[in-house]
Amino acid sequence: MKGAVRQAMTTVTMADVGKRAGVTARTVSNVLSGSAAVRPDTRERVLRAVDELGYRMNTSARSLRTGRTGTIGLAIPDLGIDYFSDLASRIMVEAERHGWAVVIEQTGARRETELAILSGARRQHADGLIFQPHALGPGDERFLAGNDRLVILGDRIFHGPVDHVGMANTEAAALATRYLLDRGYRRIAVIGSNPQVSTVSAASLRLDGYARELAARSIPFRDEYVVVAQEWHLRNGSTGMSQLLSLAEPPDAVFCFNDTLAFGALHALAARGLRAPDDVAVIGFDNVPMAEFSVPPLTTIEPGTAQIAKHAVDLLAARVEGRATAPTELITDCSLVVRRSA
Amino acid sequence: MKGAVRQAMTTVTMADVGKRAGVTARTVSNVLSGSAAVRPDTRERVLRAVDELGYRMNTSARSLRTGRTGTIGLAIPDLGIDYFSDLASRIMVEAERHGWAVVIEQTGARRETELAILSGARRQHADGLIFQPHALGPGDERFLAGNDRLVILGDRIFHGPVDHVGMANTEAAALATRYLLDRGYRRIAVIGSNPQVSTVSAASLRLDGYARELAARSIPFRDEYVVVAQEWHLRNGSTGMSQLLSLAEPPDAVFCFNDTLAFGALHALAARGLRAPDDVAVIGFDNVPMAEFSVPPLTTIEPGTAQIAKHAVDLLAARVEGRATAPTELITDCSLVVRRSA
DNA sequence: TGCATTCAGTTCATCGATGAAATGAGGTGC
DNA sequence: GCACCTCATTTCATCGATGAACTGAATGCA
Numbered sequence A, B: 001m002k003g004a005v006r007q008a009m010t011t012v013t014m015a016d017v018g019k020r021a022g023v024t025a026r027t028v029s030n031v032l033s034g035s036a037a038v039r040p041d042t043r044e045r046v047l048r049a050v051d052e053l054g055y056r057m058n059t060s061a062r063s064l065r066t067g068r069t070g071t072i073g074l075a076i077p078d079l080g081i082d083y084f085s086d087l088a089s090r091i092m093v094e095a096e097r098h099g100w101a102v103v104i105e106q107t108g109a110r111r112e113t114e115l116a117i118l119s120g121a122r123r124q125h126a127d128g129l130i131f132q133p134h135a136l137g138p139g140d141e142r143f144l145a146g147n148d149r150l151v152i153l154g155d156r157i158f159h160g161p162v163d164h165v166g167m168a169n170t171e172a173a174a175l176a177t178r179y180l181l182d183r184g185y186r187r188i189a190v191i192g193s194n195p196q197v198s199t200v201s202a203a204s205l206r207l208d209g210y211a212r213e214l215a216a217r218s219i220p221f222r223d224e225y226v227v228v229a230q231e232w233h234l235r236n237g238s239t240g241m242s243q244l245l246s247l248a249e250p251p252d253a254v255f256c257f258n259d260t261l262a263f264g265a266l267h268a269l270a271a272r273g274l275r276a277p278d279d280v281a282v283i284g285f286d287n288v289p290m291a292e293f294s295v296p297p298l299t300t301i302e303p304g305t306a307q308i309a310k311h312a313v314d315l316l317a318a319r320v321e322g323r324a325t326a327p328t329e330l331i332t333d334c335s336l337v338v339r340r341s342a
Numbered sequence C: 001t002g003c004a005t006t007c008a009g010t011t012c013a014t015c016g017a018t019g020a021a022a023t024g025a026g027g028t029g030c
Numbered sequence D: 001g002c003a004c005c006t007c008a009t010t011t012c013a014t015c016g017a018t019g020a021a022c023t024g025a026a027t028g029c030a
Helices: A014-021 A025-033 A040-053 A059-066 A082-097 A111-119 A169-182 A202-216 A234-245 A259-271 A305-320 B014-021 B025-033 B040-053 B059-066 B082-097 B111-119 B169-182 B202-216 B234-245 B259-271 B305-320
Strands: A071-076 A101-106 A128-131 A150-153 A163-167 A188-193 A226-228 A253-256 A281-285 A299-302 A329-332 A335-337 B071-076 B101-106 B128-131 B150-153 B163-167 B188-193 B226-228 B253-256 B281-285 B299-302 B329-332 B335-337
Touching: A014 A025, A014 A040, A025 A040, A059 B059, A071 A082, A071 A111, A082 A101, A082 A259, A082 A305, A082 B101, A101 B082, A111 A128, A128 A305, A150 A305, A163 A169, A163 A305, A169 A188, A169 A202, A169 A253, A169 A281, A169 A299, A169 A335, A188 A202, A188 A234, A188 A259, A226 A234, A234 A253, A234 A259, A253 A259, A259 A281, A305 A329, B014 B025, B014 B040, B025 B040, B071 B082, B071 B111, B082 B101, B082 B259, B082 B305, B111 B128, B128 B305, B150 B305, B163 B169, B163 B305, B169 B188, B169 B202, B169 B253, B169 B281, B169 B299, B169 B335, B188 B202, B188 B234, B188 B259, B226 B234, B234 B253, B234 B259, B253 B259, B259 B281, B305 B329
Parallel strands: A071 A101, A071 A128, A128 A150, A150 A163, A163 A329, A188 A226, A188 A253, A253 A281, A281 A299, B071 B101, B071 B128, B128 B150, B150 B163, B163 B329, B188 B226, B188 B253, B253 B281, B281 B299
Antiparallel strands: A101 B101, A299 A335, B299 B335
């Protein structure tokens, strides 16, 4: 790096490096990629020239030739949701193990944006795509056309032949509900339902698990205990809880469909001088890092985020390298992490 | 999109599309880029062919030819810190307005990784780079060589000629400290100091502002009230607060150098049955979305994150498009957002 | 009518790195 | 001493889209 000379406007190419080192561009390529044998002294001359000229490889050229970009796309609804920033962070770490950089796209959970992603209109010609859809659903399979090298995350929206990494949403929701029932809570509400999305979405499946468990104990399903939240943001959790508290018969426990909603709910409780779990128990879903440090610490579902990230990237790698054959479906196990809020 | 035909293994090129539409590749290019006039019927034939063949442009080829990749890099310490995921999210939105996709790199605040980023070893040949360094400092200017089209965020670590977007760290810290002093607190501690990083780092500047304000009121600076935290994570905030509470004379207020530390601190307080601000006041820095919803809601410094994101991207755009001349430095104003924790 | 201009499209070279195949120097074996 | 092989390096074509320059036809205008 020392003695690095600034090449003004000119781009330095392998040919330039070669000229300086007394070899051809091809030999420079061999040195840098390590793909062929090079005499030690030649290697050293080349590396010195690289240094002196401040050479940087043109990845576009390499990609054009090799057909690999060294980049994968990651399309998620919103980096502002703890779960997704956590997931993205983990996926980036896994991707790096495969030598991939990650281009993140926020869909905002908008259908049109999700379609644009799939159509490739927005996609930087990447080696593959990891995609967590939200607004798409069954019946949209046709938009998969042309998307091999795709891993779907989260909702199993497509029945088509695609790799998929998901979680046991219904079972996990049932687990959370059962826990509350076992602790004696009987007026259990949920926050995060969303009738506008498909029946195989996380929102619907978690509601199913909740309903199933209530039914198993012959506890009536009360519509006023199901709070709709189009977005699973802090604010929705807060207003959702407020709404529940203003009911004639408020719930004694609330199952929030993600941790972010739960934090919002805890906030609304505290704002009224109420406490979890004494006044209202609160349980979340995702076990994001903050869950351990909220006030009170949040009882929540651990969905195996680390596993999901690893599986998704490995699956994509298998697909890209042609190792994969039939579409694979991986469902991580969820577990309950008991803390203080319920 | 209907009738999309899956081309098996072959890549579809503009030439293929052209053949089907009865024109040359160049005309296809004209249609898709809109760079030259094309007769309506020709345009339509081409678009139909694009659809039927499921054509997707090869961005590597385009980039090689045009010298633009349509991608910028964003290097930040850790997406797991609320401030950075918030910042990243905003930067991505701004970047999209300029037609850029964003490749995020997590440096983990490691010096070697930060150097690798600057050297371009890890960088995907991008149109530009927005870089928030943490471990680098004055004296590392030489590593800037070869990095035009770079915007430095946060710490003004380099004295070299680089675009920089920062915040008024010292003044903001003084503002927070002054607020606490005005409210009558006298035993004010801080969490987040880091002697290992440079004197122009956020950690050092915020400590300066704190010390300056104490001095202005002739209040002694007590070493035991300065808690070191290499990382500004939840856990560090929590252990930092625990450490302070176990002092013979615990502080009556704590200024945390970011909100994440503050949330950790609030957690540690609550775990001991103590409350903010009654037992110990807590003030943060960053005004992340969660600050409004924590228990209690966090009094904190608003650093103008939205401005920072916008400025950074605009500045980079100016640089890339050659509109920029002299290196620019932009410092956003910070303000205090008073909530309940202090 | 005649010359300039515009329009729609084409031709050709090129961006920079790499796969495939060729070259040439040196070494080995018989 | 000659065929044969290995190793290091070179030559050449190519990936797919686009800038620049060009062609031929249609249009405008004096």
